[in-house]
Amino acid sequence: xxxxxxxxxxxxxxxxxxxxxxxxxxxxxxxxxxxxxxxxxxxxxxxxxxxxxxxxxxxxxxxxxxxxxxxxxxxxxxxxxxx
Numbered sequence: 001x002x003x004x005x006x007x008x009x010x011x012x013x014x015x016x017x018x019x020x021x022x023x024x025x026x027x028x029x030x031x032x033x034x035x036x037x038x039x040x041x042x043x044x045x046x047x048x049x050x051x052x053x054x055x056x057x058x059x060x061x062x063x064x065x066x067x068x069x070x071x072x073x074x075x076x077x078x079x080x081x082x083x
Contacts, residue, residue, distance in 0.1 A: 020052075021052055022052050022053060022054040023052075023053060023054070023055075024050075024051045024052055024053055025051070025053075026051060026068060026069060026072035027049060027051075027069070027072040027073045027075075027076045028072055028075055028076045028079075029072070034076045034080075035076055035079045035080045036080075038076055038077055038079075038080035038082055039080045039081065039082070041082070047073065047077075049069050049072075049073050051065070051069050053065075
């Protein structure tokens with residue numbers, strides 16, 4: 001999975017809210033090192049993901065996006081030695 005850096009260039013409250021509400025990337029695609037973070041998650045913790053992405057929602061149905069999110073999350077966990 002290629003690493004893409006997603007840094008919002010609009011640091012205003014409105015810009016950050018726009019990204020948070022509708023432009024998030026799948027786990028492992030952004031600039032946050034989720035692998036390192038996944039390494040320290042306790043084993044008995046439930047992991048859930050929330051990835052609102054308005055443009056993707058116009059192209060892929062909810063089930064397809066959920067399957068993408070599961071695959072991306074599992075890839076991060078595998079890379080962290082957690083899956």
